[in-house]
Amino acid sequence: MNTQTTTQAHAIADAPEAVVEAKNLDLVFPTNDGPVQALKDVNLTINKGDFVSFIGPSGCGKTTFLRVMAALEHPTGGSITVNGMTPDEARRNRAYGYVFQAAGLYPWRTIAKNIKLPLEIMGYSKAEQDKRVQEVLELVELAGFGGKYPWQLSGGMQQRASIARALAFDADILLMDEPFGALDEIVRDHLNEQLLKLWARTNKTIGFVTHSIPEAVYLSTKIVVMSPRPGRIHDVIDSTLPRERPLDIRDSPEFIEIAHRVREGLREGHADD
Amino acid sequence: MKSFLAVLTVVATIVVIWYLACIPMNIKGVLDAAERAEEQVMPATAKERRNASALGLVAKNTFAINRVWSVERPRLPAPHQVAQELWKTTVQKKITSKRSLIYHGQVTLSATLLGFVIGTGLGILLAVGIVHSKVMDMSVMPWAIVSQTIPIIALAPMIIVVLYSIGVQGIIPKAIISAYLSFFPVVVGMVKGLRSPDAMQLDLLKTYSASTSQGFWKLRLPSSMPYLFASLKIGIAASLVGAIVGELPTGAVAGLGARLLAGSYYGQTVQIWSALFAAAILAALLVALLGFIERNVLQRMGMSA
Numbered sequence: 182m183n184t185q186t187t188t189q190a191h192a193i194a195d196a197p198e199a200v201v202e203a204k205n206l207d208l209v210f211p212t213n214d215g216p217v218q219a220l221k222d223v224n225l226t227i228n229k230g231d232f233v234s235f236i237g238p239s240g241c242g243k244t245t246f247l248r249v250m251a252a253l254e255h256p257t258g259g260s261i262t263v264n265g266m267t268p269d270e271a272r273r274n275r276a277y278g279y280v281f282q283a284a285g286l287y288p289w290r291t292i293a294k295n296i297k298l299p300l301e302i303m304g305y306s307k308a309e310q311d312k313r314v315q316e317v318l319e320l321v322e323l324a325g326f327g328g329k330y331p332w333q334l335s336g337g338m339q340q341r342a343s344i345a346r347a348l349a350f351d352a353d354i355l356l357m358d359e360p361f362g363a364l365d366e367i368v369r370d371h372l373n374e375q376l377l378k379l380w381a382r383t384n385k386t387i388g389f390v391t392h393s394i395p396e397a398v399y400l401s402t403k404i405v406v407m408s409p410r411p412g413r414i415h416d417v418i419d420s421t422l423p424r425e426r427p428l429d430i431r432d433s434p435e436f437i438e439i440a441h442r443v444r445e446g447l448r449e450g451h452a453d454d
Numbered sequence: 455m456k457s458f459l460a461v462l463t464v465v466a467t468i469v470v471i472w473y474l475a476c477i478p479m480n481i482k483g484v485l486d487a488a489e490r491a492e493e494q495v496m497p498a499t500a501k502e503r504r505n506a507s508a509l510g511l512v513a514k515n516t517f518a519i520n521r522v523w524s525v526e527r528p529r530l531p532a533p534h535q536v537a538q539e540l541w542k543t544t545v546q547k548k549i550t551s552k553r554s555l556i557y558h559g560q561v562t563l564s565a566t567l568l569g570f571v572i573g574t575g576l577g578i579l580l581a582v583g584i585v586h587s588k589v590m591d592m593s594v595m596p597w598a599i600v601s602q603t604i605p606i607i608a609l610a611p612m613i614i615v616v617l618y619s620i621g622v623q624g625i626i627p628k629a630i631i632s633a634y635l636s637f638f639p640v641v642v643g644m645v646k647g648l649r650s651p652d653a654m655q656l657d658l659l660k661t662y663s664a665s666t667s668q669g670f671w672k673l674r675l676p677s678s679m680p681y682l683f684a685s686l687k688i689g690i691a692a693s694l695v696g697a698i699v700g701e702l703p704t705g706a707v708a709g710l711g712a713r714l715l716a717g718s719y720y721g722q723t724v725q726i727w728s729a730l731f732a733a734a735i736l737a738a739l740l741v742a743l744l745g746f747i748e749r750n751v752l753q754r755m756g757m758s759a
Contacts (some may be wrong), residue, residue, distance in 0.1 A: 281654050288755065288757050332744075
């Protein structure tokens with residue numbers, strides 16, 4: 182619990198504090214066509230306050246790695262700790278919120294009631310539930326929409342509501358699996374900007390899976406380039422961009438250079454197929 | 455408006471075919487009656503007419519055609535005869551009368567509803583068990599399917615006899631037969647419904663460390679509602695069939711099944727047909743009522759298709 186009481190400033194200024202540590206991680210899925218190596222020898226450290234993007238082609242294990250962190254899959258070799266615990270323990274300690282590609286809101290619940298879902302399950306008091314719902318609705322700029330039903334909201338707003346739901350129980354880590362993959366480019370840009378603001382305000386540690394190079398470069402402090410068969414880490418790029426990022430930073434030479442390195446990494450990953 | 459016309463056309467066509475079918479079906483009876491009234495009939499004796507084709511008789515005795523729709527005990531009653539009987543035995547009879555279809559209908563309805571409630575409850579319980587337990591999935595489902603392959607008409611007397619021997623009679627045996635028919639669609643529909651949440655929804659609950667019962671009440675049960683209502687509509691119709699079948703072997707004195715049985719004993723075809731129509735109308739009303747509830751519930755849940 183000591184880790185959580187450490188102030189943000191402290192965490193950023195001093196030696197970075199590891200939130201996720203994966204060592205020689207292996208994961209083999211048994212399938213009808215024989216075993217599939219989804220992850221091979223993955224070593225990665227994610228520090229507190231990092232925004233880490235996982236990018237790579239289909240089958241490179243980026244989603245699988247996210248699911249391992251969330252204890253939705255269990256590694257067959259190596260070790261991984263989240264907040265110094267096993268992923269299962271970390272889940273029980275409410276260490277992370279998970280955002281899926283689809284918003285997955287319950288159509289029979291209002292937005293506010295949808296956000297209350299994890300709070301009800303975790304046994305928060307009624308008053309606490311209402312307070313937290315208001316807070317996270319403001320955080321994702323959906324204040325005033327609590328009484329609406331999901332079908333009354335656009336796709337982008339629904340996805341924001343699902344982010345609010347993942348934030349509701351105030352986990353330190355936010356794991357996002359292609360959360361904006363199903364949205365159009367314009368909405369996506371807008372949500373990316375909002376997500377950065379949200380990250381700056383809350384200082385969460387974010388793990389973010391994406392297919393999009395500009396999205397990965399724009400959002401991340403650290404970009405993990407992965408390659409398939411077997412799924413493995415090809416390159417880890419520490420971003421040199423400042424934490425404060427207006428949308429037009431995407432035209433800066435620095436941005437283009439990082440994007441270039443990511444693209445090169447993706448190409449090399451494919452080359453050793 | 456256009457669909458209303460289409461429906462009207464279909465109904466009108468059926469009625470016309472029905473009226474036409476009355477001619478060959480009832481001609482022999484009409485000619486026998488005419489012969490007894492010493493009218494000129496071709497051929498003249500019942501013996502000669504026995505093996506003649508119905509259409510041939512119609513052609514030779516065109517004068518008798520307009521009588522086929524008003525025979526007292528026709529082989530096939532005309533639509534207006536059934537309608538008149540229905541009117542007479544519903545609106546014009548006191549509902550306490552033994553001849554009132556409303557009275558008989560409500561006897562059958564009460565067994566139907568009791569059976570429906572038992573069947574639905576049992577169906578939901580079995581489905582919950584099947585979804586949550588591999589053992590139940592493998593052991594209960596095959597038996598549920600087998601149970602529906604036994605003709606209910608063969609099973610009903612045995613259920614009644616067995617229950618009678620342990621002192622259970624009256625509405626309960628009928629309700630049990632009706633439950634026997636109605637639990638099955640509910641089991642099938644609810645198993646499908648409770649399994650309808652996708653992997654992502656289940657993963658989401660897993661990330662909250664939700665318990666199985668939380669998953670059931672918050673996700674599986676609400677998700678299953680569209681499936682439940684589809685099953686209930688089939689179930690209620692099956693319940694009604696069960697209740698009617700349950701009335702046949704007991705020689706029951708009340709209920710639509712009893713009306714059918716009495717009608718066939720005494721060759722009262724009009725009475726049989728009106729009891730059949732009463733059952734059909736009752737089923738239609740019950741299904742429509744469930745449809746109304748379904749629309750309201752699903753709309754409120756934001757799940758209307």
